[in-house]
């Protein structure tokens with residue numbers, strides 16, 4: 001490991017790997033990437049694993065396998081950033097200097113943010129596709145439930161592709177309907193927002209599906225506590241807090257920027273979330289001109305998702321390459337966001353929208369709020385291939 005890189009990247013997830021690969025394609029040399037985990041996950045497949053339509057082996061690769069050959073993998077964990085000194089400190093005490101820094105360590109899952117949730121995850125009836133160890137547990141629980149109450153909760157933003165919390169509810173209902181047991185299961189879907197999603201056309205499509213499955217929708221409501229021993233959740237809604245007992249709970253934890261990042265000078269003063277203060281279009285830090293950020297850890301305005309990130313990578317790579325080449329950055333990110341929502345185990349709709357939840361369809365002639373078989377095939381079968389073979393290679 002060197003003690004200086006022209007470009008240093010923190011985080012080898014979706015953002016870090018695809019950006020490093022693209023920078024190399026743009027002839028930017030001397031790139032180091034800090035990543036502690038020996039494996040790399042394609043997280044969007046976790047929902048399909050929870051719904052019984054994919055295997056974990058399809059969602060995971062060795063980190064060494066996805067790391068671009070020309071990029072030096074620094075096996076370690078960033079613990080502090082000293083932008084005034086152009087240096088990053090690792091948890092093991094090493095110090096690395098940089099010319100340009102890209103910060104993309106993703107989001108932290110705050111299991112302790114809901115009383116009782118962290119302990120509840122070990123109980124047999126509680127699961128979360130947001131923990132890589134659990135999508136298979138989700139599917140086992142869905143398969144074994146024949147009657148009782150199933151609760152699915154979505155946390156307030158910031159969250160990774162927040163609507164994905166609903167995806168597993170619809171997939172489970174479709175399975176239970178197929179098994180002829182849906183009528184014996186009370187399904188409760190808890191969302192923090194005043195409407196089910198926030199984009200008018202998508203809300204209408206989801207409401208129709210919710211009615212079709214007989215789901216009880218709780219809007220403007222959040223998970224306020226879990227008592228695993230009594231199999232009970234506390235739900236905080238417009239009329240106060242109420243308790244509900246469950247036989248299956250799929251919970252998505254609250255999320256925030258990593259704690260160590262919150263303590264660096266990179267977040268804006270007063271940003272309790274701790275996200276890296278970038279110009280949301282240029283993706284360059286507002287105060288430190290050689291610091292950049294993208295993906296879930298950046299204080300951009302868009303809905304956080306891998307789909308949004310795909311657009312950000314192109315913008316940031318071009319802007320950073322321009323700056324390294326002595327030119328002004330000119331590319332601008334358009335705040336695009338996307339949430340693929342499976343409505344059955346064979347159909348899906350792509351909700352595509354901007355930072356104000358206004359529709360932003362890739363194919364404007366197609367009704368974006370319509371569930372489609374081909375969209376399912378794209379999300380389940382084609383995107384994983386595009387991810388491993390093109391996106392992580394900086395080619396899509």
Ligand SMILES: Cc1cc2nc3c(=O)[nH]c(=O)nc-3n(C[C@H](O)[C@H](O)[C@H](O)COP(=O)(O)OP(=O)(O)OC[C@H]3O[C@@H](n4cnc5c(N)ncnc54)[C@H](O)[C@@H]3O)c2cc1C
Nearest residue numbers: 011012013014015043044078105106161295296305306307
């Ligand atoms: C269950 C689930 C389903 C999803 N479904 C979809 C979907 O259908 N469509 C979609 O577009 N998006 C989806 N997403 C969201 C998408 O996966 C994320 O938005 C995307 O992975 C964000 O990329 P990132 O690189 O910012 O973060 P990540 O991909 O999470 O990567 C962050 C990386 O940083 C590393 N890191 C953390 N701390 C440090 C540190 N201190 N030092 C160095 N490295 C560190 C981590 O180990 C990790 O490798 C889903 C997410 C989940 C969890």
